[in-house]
Amino acid sequence: MLELVLADRCTGCNACVAACPTNVLDAQPDAPPVIARQGDCQTCFLCELYCKADALYVAPDVDSARPITPAEAIGGGTLGRYRRESGWDEWAGDPRHANEHWRMGEMFGIAARIDAEARVKVRLVESSQPAPERDQALPI
Numbered sequence: 187m188l189e190l191v192l193a194d195r196c197t198g199c200n201a202c203v204a205a206c207p208t209n210v211l212d213a214q215p216d217a218p219p220v221i222a223r224q225g226d227c228q229t230c231f232l233c234e235l236y237c238k239a240d241a242l243y244v245a246p247d248v249d250s251a252r253p254i255t256p257a258e259a260i261g262g263g264t265l266g267r268y269r270r271e272s273g274w275d276e277w278a279g280d281p282r283h284a285n286e287h288w289r290m291g292e293m294f295g296i297a298a299r300i301d302a303e304a305r306v307k308v309r310l311v312e313s314s315q316p317a318p319e320r321d322q323a324l325p326i
């Protein structure tokens with residue numbers, strides 16, 4: 187999940203806000219974007235990929251938040267690594283970092299299918315539950 191926007195690095199370009207497919211970030215006037223809906227994060231790393239300032243930290247855990255301080259994120263040495271390893275921007279053409287992010291397209295498709303199937307199962311389980319007793323729910 188997206189854990190951090192490092193204000194000291196952020197240029198306010200809002201590329202991360204535009205790139206996020208699930209609208210996790212909110213743009214702010216004259217300030218770095220804020221993580222407004224962390225629970226909607228799919229850990230797709232697209233925001234990291236589009237952040238040329240390497241001001242974002244996405245933890246690899248898809249299911250749970252993993253809070254981290256800016257100092258820990260910087261010390262961990264992973265800021266910008268996904269963008270670099272994907273061969274984007276200044277890394278384009280560097281044979282050590284081939285641009286293979288396109289390979290993620292297939293994985294996103296698989297993830298979307300799994301998510302859709304899980305949602306259908308949840309709806310089926312919910313529809314098999316008995317309806318709540320409405321007569322007791324409304325006091326006169």
Ligand code: SF4
Nearest residue numbers: 196197199200202237
């Ligand atoms: S893409 Fe990076 S620099 Fe641009 S607003 Fe987002 S965090 Fe800031």
Ligand code: SF4
Nearest residue numbers: 206227228230231233
């Ligand atoms: S990791 Fe993906 S889903 Fe999560 S905030 Fe970044 S772009 Fe959005």
